[in-house]
Amino acid sequence: MKPTTTNPVWPLVTIVALCHNHAPFVREALDSILAQTYPNLDVWLVDDASTDDSGAILREYAAANPAWQTIFLPANVGNCTAFNQAFRRAGGEFFIDFATDDVLLPSRVAEQVAVFQRLDATYGVVYSDAELIDEASRPVRHHYRRDGQGQLHPRPASGPVFAEVLRRYFISTPTMMMRRTALEHLGGYDETLAYEDFDFWVRAARDFQFHFLDAVTTQKRLHPASMSRRGYRPNDPFLASTIRVCRKALVLCRTPDERAALAERVRWELRQAVRWGNFREAADLHALLREIHAVRPLDWVLGKYARLRK
Structure with missing residues (x-):
């Protein structure tokens, strides 16, 4: 059959x-x-x-x-x-x-x-x-x-x-x-x-x-043409989407552990954005960490630096 x-x-x-x-x-x-x-x-x-x-x-x-x-x-x-x-x-x-x-x-x-x-x-x-x-x-x-x-x-x-x-x-x-x-x-x-x-x-x-x-x-x-090879380079076309997804995720979080997990991700993205010179996006990521109430001292420094450079 x-x-x-x-x-x-x-x-x-x-x-x-x-x-x-x-x-x-x-x-x-x-x-x-x-x-x-x-x-x-x-x-x-x-x-x-x-x-x-x-x-x-x-x-x-x-x-x-x-x-x-x-x-x-x-x-x-x-x-x-x-x-x-x-x-x-x-x-x-x-x-x-x-x-x-x-x-x-x-x-x-x-x-x-x-x-x-x-x-x-x-x-x-x-x-x-x-x-x-x-x-x-x-x-x-x-x-x-x-x-x-x-x-x-x-x-x-x-x-x-x-x-x-x-x-x-x-x-x-x-x-x-x-x-x-x-x-x-x-x-x-x-x-x-x-x-x-x-x-x-x-x-x-x-x-x-x-x-x-x-x-x-x-x-x-x-x-060489893969997205992962282009990620986080200056003018990365995917970083803006990553930030938008992180903002969606914040709305979906229900527990302190979930918000902490999101903060861990946003913090990592912030460091990559600064490292590769995506300062406008880095400033947005720092603002998101503030919304999560998860800014650490190094995050504050990176956020200030990004705002000066964007």
Whole structure:
């Protein structure tokens, strides 16, 4: 029997494959979708106005796989809007936001669906470890550090993780599988932001639990064009979004521990902003620390310095 969206054994999983100038990597990415052992996939190829050969490659794969859907955006709109274009049309019970410079390992979807089927509806996200690879697909290291016995120290958080996602970055974004109801609850990604993951973690973790699957399910590409390589440099386009998410988080905090976790994050962002000369943003971060009532002596000095330099 062909699996359907109503078959409880094989719930439909939507993979939103987001592409912007990934021509050197997109074939490997799309081949990894074809290699999935899971039988009930809803694949959307979204090209965010690529200027290289990505569009031609996506059309080639779509022609060879008629069930795959395509969206070719006429102008570059960024990850948040591009993902939402597919999310609002797709029918999956679960979603994977898949950048086409990364690679899904063959059992990725099957493993994560199996975990979701053991969890109750309060869990909105299953995430895992990732293998980091270079531009030639050579392994570099894993996302999480392990000891000589292969144990994680500390083990990534499961359950209610709101304070943890405020305090530090620990989730490998490409490994996430998201429950549709969680995305619907949030209205999809916030399209006013320059990037999606921090905002999604904060808003989703307020109302849904997360589960860590101790397995490597994904290969994440490291290359010079990645956001992480550009972060915190002068005129960083993502820092303003980070500050906006921190302000959203302050509204969502309910306990002193959560506010302390947010202060820890804002304090770290303040130091990075000053270090890289983003003085206007540093002044905004210092003002946010004052709203949290968490200014320490060094924070006061950095805030004063930033206000003089902005």
